[in-house]
Amino acid sequence: MSKKLLTISSSPRKGGNSDMLCDRFAQGAKEAGNEVEKVFLKDYKINYCTGCGTCFKGKPCPQKDDADKIVQKMIDADIILMATPVYFYTMCGQMKTFIDRCCARYMEIENKKFYFIMTAADPNMSALKRTLESLRGFTSCLSDIEEKGVIYGTSLTDVGDVLRDNAVLEQAYSMGNKI
Secondary structure, X not given: OOOEEEXXXXXXXOOOHHHHHHHHHHHHHHHOOOEEEEEEHHHOOOOOOOOOOHHHHOOOOOOOOOHHHHHHHHHHXXXXXXXXXXXOOEEXXXXXXXXXXXXXXXXXXXXXXXXXXXEOOOOOHHHXXXXXXXXXXXXXXXXXXXXXXXXXXXXXXXXXXXXXXXXXXXXXXXXXXXX
16 A cells, blocks of 8 residues: 655755755655655745744644644645754754644644655764754654654765665665555
């Protein structure tokens, strides 16, 4: 049965290493017959959460930007892939800003399967594990969530470095193909 996959790429660089792995994962999922939609956060206007508390009173977020459109896509998806480069041992600012904006409707993001992709210049896997824990901080606030897979890309400094690592490219394709 076909599933609906939403990929969220937070790289500030189209064609960056995490973005390429996101696309490779999506290619595998699409070739397996699944419906795939990609959100490239840089293409959207997403303001910072202001902490106004409006959403805690059961009202929609008063900000007029694209965050709610993307949250709706998460609600509608069966599977969500979140891809981020690692900056200073955590997710990039684009991903964190978007996650914070999920606050108004996070309780509606339920019964989902999640995959994560992280890339870093650091060759040490522990740098990426810190990032994974911050992504898990988000998903631990959601209901009935299942983490299905994690892809770590290490020693990836320059755009295109991931193309030298056939193993991680194949891992992304294979994992996407098996959703």
